[in-house]
Amino acid sequence: MVIVVLALSACSSELDKVRGQFIDNCMSSGAPKSNCRCAIDKLQDHYGEQGLVAINRQGYPPSDFAEQLFVAAGQCRNP
Known part of the structure; x- marks a missing residue:
């Protein structure tokens, strides 16, 4: 149990x-x-959560990252 809690807090x-x-x-x-x-x-x-951490660890984004970032930015833009 302690190992699971430590692992989760490390990921967090x-x-x-x-x-x-x-x-x-x-x-x-x-x-x-x-x-x-x-x-x-x-x-x-x-x-x-784990996907973002994995992307950071790999040092390069997946092939759809630019598209996802573009979509996210468009959805988050203030009117």
Whole structure:
């Protein structure tokens, strides 16, 4: 039981790091923080928590990432 809790907390902190890096990079490109948070939420909905962590570990995105990011950004843009 303890191992499962430790494993989940390790994934959570790695996910938090991935999300934080995404938001920082997104904001440095000029997007508002709220849009960046929305976009990473939508990417997380698509790829899942472990998927985002895996993408970060691999160092390169899957072939559909640019498309998913474009869709997410469009959905998160303020009117």
